Amino acid sequence: MELLEILGYVGGLLIGVVLGLIGGGGSILTVPVLVYLLAINPVTATAYSLFVVGTSSLVGALRNIPKKLIDFRTAIVFAIPAFLAVYLTRKYMVPAIPDEIFTISGFTLTKDIGIMLFFAIIMIIASISMIMGRNNGTNLPEAEVKYNYPLIIIEGLVVGVLTGIVGAGGGFLIIPALVLLAKLPMKKAVATSLLIIAIKSLIGFIGDVQNMEIDWVFLLIFSGLSVGGIWLGVFLNNFINGQKLKKAFGYFVLIMGIYIIWKEL
Structure with a gap:
C-alpha cells in the first residue's frame, strides 16, 4: 500500500473525527481526500462522498x-425537495455535463x-460560515417552531x-435555514440537519x-473508518473546545479551497 493511499484512509478516519467533534463540516474534506490522496475520478468521488456523508450523518442522527x-x-x-433535487442531479444533470465544457x-x-x-x-463559502459562526442564527432567541414553507422548499431544492x-x-446551509426559517432551537437544528x-x-x-460501477469493498471500508472516527470524535469532545476547533477547521477548509483552485488552474 502506497503512502498516499494510507494517508487517504487516515483521512477517512479524520473526516469522522471532525464530524464527531464539531457536529458537521468534516464531510467537506471527503472529495479532496478521495481525489488527491486516493486518485479517484472527481465524478466518482462525489458519488462515493454522498454514501460516506449519508452513512456518517445517519449514525449521528440515530x-x-x-x-x-x-x-x-x-x-x-425540508428533506422531500432536497432528496428529489439531489437524486435528479446525480441521475440526469451530472451525467449530462460534457467532458469538455469550453476552451479559452x-x-x-x-x-x-x-x-x-x-x-x-463551496469549500470557501463553508469555511466562511464556520469562521463567522455567530452569524448563522445561533444568537436568535428560541421561538415556537413555525414554517415558512415556500422558502424551506426553495432552500431544500x-x-x-x-x-x-x-x-x-451542505450542513452549513441547512442549519441556518432550520434556525431562521423553521425557528428551531440551535441544538435541534443541528440534530435535525x-x-x-x-x-x-x-x-x-x-x-x-444506476449510472456507474461502484467499488463496494473500498466504499464500505472507507465509510466504516469515517463512522469509527465519529465515535472517536465524540469521545475527544470531552477534552476539546468544539467551538474553537470549528473556527480553526474553518481556516483549514479555506486554505484547502484556495489550494484546489490553484492546483486545478
Whole structure:
C-alpha cells in the first residue's frame, strides 16, 4: 500500500473525527481526500462522498433520536425537495455535463476540473460560515417552531442541487435555514440537519448506483473508518473546545479551497 493511499484512509478516519467533534463540516474534506490522496475520478468521488456523508450523518442522527433532539416534521418538509433535487442531479444533470465544457486561450475546462473548481468555491463559502459562526442564527432567541414553507422548499431544492454536484452534506446551509426559517432551537437544528443530510445523500447516491460501477469493498471500508472516527470524535469532545476547533477547521477548509483552485488552474 502506497503512502498516499494510507494517508487517504487516515483521512477517512479524520473526516469522522471532525464530524464527531464539531457536529458537521468534516464531510467537506471527503472529495479532496478521495481525489488527491486516493486518485479517484472527481465524478466518482462525489458519488462515493454522498454514501460516506449519508452513512456518517445517519449514525449521528440515530444517536440524537433517544435525546429527542430531532424535529421529524421539519426534517420531512425540508428533506422531500432536497432528496428529489439531489437524486435528479446525480441521475440526469451530472451525467449530462460534457467532458469538455469550453476552451479559452488554450485552457480547456473539463468536467473534472469544473466539478473540482465548483467544489472549491463551496469549500470557501463553508469555511466562511464556520469562521463567522455567530452569524448563522445561533444568537436568535428560541421561538415556537413555525414554517415558512415556500422558502424551506426553495432552500431544500438549492441544497439538493449543490449536494448532487459536489457530494458534500451542505450542513452549513441547512442549519441556518432550520434556525431562521423553521425557528428551531440551535441544538435541534443541528440534530435535525443530520437526518436531512442522511436522507438526501443516500437517496442521491441511488442515482449513481444506476449510472456507474461502484467499488463496494473500498466504499464500505472507507465509510466504516469515517463512522469509527465519529465515535472517536465524540469521545475527544470531552477534552476539546468544539467551538474553537470549528473556527480553526474553518481556516483549514479555506486554505484547502484556495489550494484546489490553484492546483486545478
